[in-house]
Amino acid sequence: MSEIKKIIKGCLAGNRRDQELLYRRHAAKLYAVCLQYSGNDDEARDILQEGFIKIFENLDHYKHEGSFEGWIRRITVNTALEKFRSRHNLYRVDDIDMIQEPDAEPDNQDYAGLEANDLLGIIRELPTKYRMVFNLYAIEGYSHKEISKMVNISEGTSKSNLSRARVILQRRVGSYTGIKKRVANE
Amino acid sequence: MNEKGANIDLVFRNGLKDFEVLPPPEVWDGIRPFVKIRPRPFIFLRVAAVITVLLTVSFFTYRWSRELSTGPAGSVFAFNMEASSPVISQPDNNPQNLPTIKYNQIKNSPDVLTDVVDPTTTLPEIETIAIPEEVIYIQETKSLSITKNETLRGPFLTSLNTSQGNSIKIKEPDLQYFPENITTKPKNRWSIAALASPTYYSSFNSGSDGLSKQLMESEQPLFSYSGGVAFSYKISKRFSIQSGLYYSALGQKVEGINSFSGFKPYDNTKGVDNFKVLTINGTIHTSNPDVFLIADGSDRILTDFTNDVIDPKKASLQPINSSLNQNFSYLELPVVLRYKIVDKTIGINLIGGLSYNLLVNNLVYTTLDGNRYPIGDTKGLKPLSLSSSLGMGMEYNLSSKLSLNLEPTFRYYLNPFSVTTGSYIHPYSFGIFSGLSYKF
Secondary structure: OOHHHHHHHHHHHHOOOHHHHHHHHHHHHHHOOOOOOOOOHHHHHHHHHHHHHHHHOHHHOOOOOOHHHHHHHHHHHHHHHHHHHHHHHHHOOHHHOOOOOOOOOOOOOOOOOOOHHHHHHHHHHHOOHHHHHHHHHHHHOOOOHHHHHHHOOOHHHHHHHHHHHHHHHHHHHHHHHHHHHHHHHH | OOHHHHHHHHHHHHHHOOOOOOHHHHHHHOOOOOOOOOOOOOOOHEEEEHHHHHHHEEEEEEEHHHHHHHHOHHHHHEEEEEOOOOEEEEEOOOOHHHOOEHHHHHHOOOOOOOOOOOOOOOOOOOOHOOHHHHHHHHHHHHHHHOOOOOOOOOOOOOOOOHHHHHHOOOOOOOOOOHHHOOOOOOOOOOEEEEEEEEEEEEEEEOOHHHHHHHHHHHHHEEOOEEEEEEEEEEOOOOEHHHHHEEEEEEEEEEEEEEEOOOOHHHHHOOOOEEEEEEEEOEEEEEEEEEEEEEOOOOEEEEEOOOEEEOOOOOOEEEEEEEEEEEEEEEEEEEEEEEEEEEEEEEEEEEEEEEEEEEEEEEEEEEEEEEEEEEEEEOOOOOEEEEEEEEEEEEEOOOOOOOEEEEEEEEEEEEOOOOOOOOEEEEEEEEEEEEEEEOOO
16 A cells, blocks of 8 residues: 555544644645635735645545646635635726736847745736736636636636736736846846 | 747746745644545445345245135135044135045255555654755745845746656646536435334223223244334434334234144034134134034133033044134334434434334134144224334444344334224334445
8 A cells, every 4th residue: 555545544534643643744825726726925924724624525536537736726726716706896807907907018038047935926926817817827827718617607718817817927027037137147 | 929939837846846835834734634534435335225125025025925825715724524634725715626635745755556656765753854955955946036125035047948857748748627526416316115013012902891891811932023214314513313124023923722623524514604703803703614623611702602502622623723824914104203313433323203004914723733824813903003113223334335134123003903802902013123224
C-alpha cells in the first residue's frame, strides 16, 4: 500500500496524526490556490479551512484512480467558487463595468524577472469576476461553457471577462517588469 | 489578441505552477478533528438486505400456501374399515368416493494513484515536521508584491519558454469541473424493514364464568410466529410512522380431547359438524367424517355421538391423539408510530400503534406420527380484528442506510376473537422481532 493510501486510510479511521500529516503535505500548495482566488488573506484562510474539511469529509469518495493532488485542488477551487457565489450579491454588477479598461499593449514584452509571488500579487488585484474567469480558464483549463455554469454567467460574459482580465494583466505585468528593470539598472 | 492572450495565460500558469505559500497556523487549529462515523456504503449489505426481504416474503408466502393446501380441502387420513388399517384419502367432494392408500405408505412419507510521493521518504513525526525551505523563502518574498513595491529577491522568470524548466501545458487533463458532488444529498425519509419473531401467545379472560376458566386451564399456547415487511416514513427527527404487511400464525393446543379415526362407517350425517368442541377462541366444528372425538372428563364436546351411543373401543376405532391444535393465520396491516428516544449508533425507539388483522387461515388438526390429521375449523371467529401494540425498539446502525433491529413487542387484541363461551377472551402475544432495516 502506497504511503498516501496509508495516510488516507488513517484519516478515514479518525487518526488525527494522519489528518495533520495530510494537511502539512498539501496545505502550502492549496493555500497558494486560495490566495489566487481570493481578494484578501482572511478569505483565503477561510477557503483553505473549509476546503480541508470537505476533503476529509469526502476522502472515502476518492477512488485512487487519478491524481490525489488534482482531486484536492478541485475541491479547493470548488470551495472558492462556492464562496464567490455566496458573496456574489455583495458585488454590484456595475462595479466591473465601471472599471476603466486599459488600452491593450503590444505583447512584445519581456516577462523575465517576474516571480510567482509577483504574479500572485498581480492576479489578486483583478476585479473579482475577472479574477475568477481568468483563473478558471488560464490556470485550471476550463472552457467558457464550463465557466459559465460554474460562475453563473453567460459564455459571452465569460469571454468578455477573460479578454478584459488579459488586458489588465498585460498592462500590469508590463509596468511591473519596467519597474524591475529600472531597479536592476540602478 | 488570442496569441497575446495565450502568452499572458502561459506566464501566469507556469509562473504559479507548484507555487506554495505556508498558511498561518491558526488554519489547522480551526479544522476540527474529523471522524468518519460510517464506512463506505456496503454494497454487500445492500444485497443482503434485499435478499433478506425476498427470503422473508418468500418464506411467509410459502408457509401460507402450504397451510392453505393442507386445510380441510386437502388430503386427509382415513381409516378403511374393510382393510382394517389407516389409509389416506385424496380430496374429493364426495366423501363416499375417497381413494385409499396403505397406512404404511403414508407413515413413511413424510462482500492509478499518480500522486508523486518519494517512496524513500519516511513519514516524520508531526511534531518534528520540517517546513520546506522553498516555502519559507516564498513567504519571505511575499513582501515583494507589486502593491508594496519593495525590494526584489529570488529567482526570476528568465524567459517564457524556459520558466522553471517545465514544459508548457495548455490544459491539465485531470483538472475537470468537480461540480456539486461534494454537497450532501437530501435525506430520504423512507425506509423498509424486514422483521420476524417467534411469539408467545395467550389470552386474558375478562369473564368469571367457570366454563371459561376450565377451558383456559386445558389450553396451551403453540409455537407462534409473526413477520413481514414494513415501510416507515420519517415525519420528523424523532417521529416516524410505519405500516406494512405482516403475516402471523397463532395457535394453541386443546388438551383433553381424544380423537379416533375410522368413524366414517358410523356416520350417517355425511360428516358435517358431527362434533363441536368449545374453546376459548371459538367452537371447533369437525369436517372430517372419519374422526371421532371424546372429551376426557369434561362436557365441552357437543355431539349426538356420545359415549353412550358409540364406544370407540368397542367400535375398534383407532386412537390418534389426546389433544387438538388450533391454528389461526392473520394478514396484518399495522399503523405504528415510532418515537426515537435515543438517536445514536444504537438507537432506542418507543413503538405504539394499531393493527388490522384479517383472518386468512383457520385450521384445527391433531397429529399422527408427526403428520397432521385434519379435524375441521373454528367457527365464530371474527374475520377482522383490531389489535394494539406497544414495544421498545433497539436499532443498531450497521451503516447510514442499514440497521439491525430488535423490537420486543407486546400486542393486545382489542376485540376478542369470539364470544362463544359468554366470556370476553382477549388474546395477547409477546414477541421479540428482529430483522434488518434499509433507509433509502
